Amino acid sequence: MGITRRTKSVDLLLAEFDKESGAISVIELIERLNYKINKTTIYRVLDKLEDDAILHSFLDSNGNKWYAKCEGCSKHRHYDVHPHFECMDCGKVDCLPVEILIPNIKNRQIESSQILIKGKCEECVG
Amino acid sequence: MGITRRTKSVDLLLAEFDKESGAISVIELIERLNYKINKTTIYRVLDKLEDDAILHSFLDSNGNKWYAKCEGCSKHRHYDVHPHFECMDCGKVDCLPVEILIPNIKNRQIESSQILIKGKCEECVG
DNA sequence: TTGCTATTGCAACACAGTTGCATTAAAATT
DNA sequence: AATTTTAATGCAACTGTGTTGCAATAGCAA
Ligand SMILES: [Mn+2]
Ligand SMILES: [Mn+2]
Ligand SMILES: [Zn+2]
Ligand SMILES: [Zn+2]
Numbered sequence: 528m529g530i531t532r533r534t535k536s537v538d539l540l541l542a543e544f545d546k547e548s549g550a551i552s553v554i555e556l557i558e559r560l561n562y563k564i565n566k567t568t569i570y571r572v573l574d575k576l577e578d579d580a581i582l583h584s585f586l587d588s589n590g591n592k593w594y595a596k597c598e599g600c601s602k603h604r605h606y607d608v609h610p611h612f613e614c615m616d617c618g619k620v621d622c623l624p625v626e627i628l629i630p631n632i633k634n635r636q637i638e639s640s641q642i643l644i645k646g647k648c649e650e651c652v653g
Numbered sequence: 654m655g656i657t658r659r660t661k662s663v664d665l666l667l668a669e670f671d672k673e674s675g676a677i678s679v680i681e682l683i684e685r686l687n688y689k690i691n692k693t694t695i696y697r698v699l700d701k702l703e704d705d706a707i708l709h710s711f712l713d714s715n716g717n718k719w720y721a722k723c724e725g726c727s728k729h730r731h732y733d734v735h736p737h738f739e740c741m742d743c744g745k746v747d748c749l750p751v752e753i754l755i756p757n758i759k760n761r762q763i764e765s766s767q768i769l770i771k772g773k774c775e776e777c778v779g
Numbered sequence: 780t781t782g783c784t785a786t787t788g789c790a791a792c793a794c795a796g797t798t799g800c801a802t803t804a805a806a807a808t809t
Numbered sequence: 810a811a812t813t814t815t816a817a818t819g820c821a822a823c824t825g826t827g828t829t830g831c832a833a834t835a836g837c838a839a
Contacts, residue, residue: 532785532836554826565788570827572786588767590716590795591826610755615764623758629736629770632749636773638741641714644755647762658805658816680795691819696796698817716826717795 529579536564536572544582549621550595550611552587585611587620588643595622610642616651655705662690662698670708675747676721676737678713711737713746714769721748736768742777 530537539560543551553573557566564572573594576582580600584592593611610623629640646652656663665686669677679699683692690698699720702708706726710718719737736749755766773779 534786534836536787557826566826567789567828568787586712586714586716588712590712610766612758612761625756625758627753627755629753629768630751632738632751632770634775634778635738636778637770638772640736640768640770642755642766642768644758644763644766646764649760652760652762660805660817662818683795692795693797693820694818 528575530572530575534572536568537576539563540569540572540576541581544594544596549619550585550593552620553592553594556594585641585643587611587613588645593620608639610644612648613643613645614648614651615645616647619648619650621648654701656698656701660698662694663702665689666695666698666702667707670720670722675745676711676719678746679718679720682720711767711769713737713739714771719746734765736770738774739769739771740774740777741771742773745774745776747774 540556543556543559553569556569556573560569573582573584577584577594580597582594583597583600584594587593595611609625610627611620612623613620623644627642629637631637666682669682669685679695682695682699686695699708699710703710703720706723708720709723709726710720713719721737735751736753737746738749739746749770753768755763757763
């Protein structure tokens with residue numbers, strides 16, 4: 528169930544995603560909004576924003592949760608299925624606007640896939 | 654640093670992977686070997702078996718750790734890079750012997766990639 | 780304003796995974 | 810076979826991310 532009331536917590540969280548181009552980890556959000564929003568609230572609001580298809584989430588290579596803005600998703604379907612890129616140098620994580628083809632696999636029915644690519648980002652390469 | 658002594662714990666763990674075709678989660682191993690090996694030891698032995706390229710590990714969609722046998726890997730290089738498949742019906746997780754092409758991405762240097770596919774396995778597909 | 784109830788903060792919890800340290804047991808040495 | 814060395818183990822306590830229950834608070838509609 529998504530957001531129904533425009534609260535201070537919702538605004539503060541959305542503001543973080545407006546000033547950020549990439550993804551933000553929940554850990555980072557808790558640090559940034561410490562003293563402003565309780566961590567329980569942060570988890571709960573993020574969860575609702577995902578239900579509303581305003582944000583989407585994924586896990587990094589350590590199993591920690593990250594969120595990023597959705598683009599062109601509707602409430603009942605996330606359209607922006609894409610890989611995520613984790614920079615091994617600076618730690619930045621972002622969404623990659625590329626499509627990766629998952630081939631059919633014999634006798635199996637594929638529902639979804641999660642792809643995490645690790646390497647050096649635009650700023651750290653070279 | 655890998656295994657140097659052939660202990661009871663090493664044998665018990667390797668035996669689990671011998672009687673299993675797919676991957677096994679650490680959680681499952683701890684349950685199975687309860688009263689036989691301490692969970693700390695399980696984590697430590699698995700870690701060493703991975704160093705020795707006997708096992709490899711990955712995270713499932715909940716961020717929990719799984720291990721599976723390596724095939725054709727050498728101590729300093731894991732050759733069996735492949736996606737993992739998580740059955741949404743029976744919970745089984747296994748290695749997929751297919752190659753998925755990750756395209757080059759402009760201005761980024763790709764070091765590795767992790768692919769987790771979710772769906773219905775051979776036994777659960779209708 | 781008032782009342783309804785979604786949202787929040789807090790404290791306590793869940794639980795996978797880690798660490799420090801004393802004890803045990805491989806396996807090399809005598 | 811006994812001794813020595815030290816890798817490996819068990820245990821208890823811890824870490825850190827994420828969750829839950831509940832009383833207090835604050836959107837928002839009437
Ligand atoms: Mn994304
Ligand atoms: Mn595998
Ligand atoms: Zn970078
Ligand atoms: Zn299945």
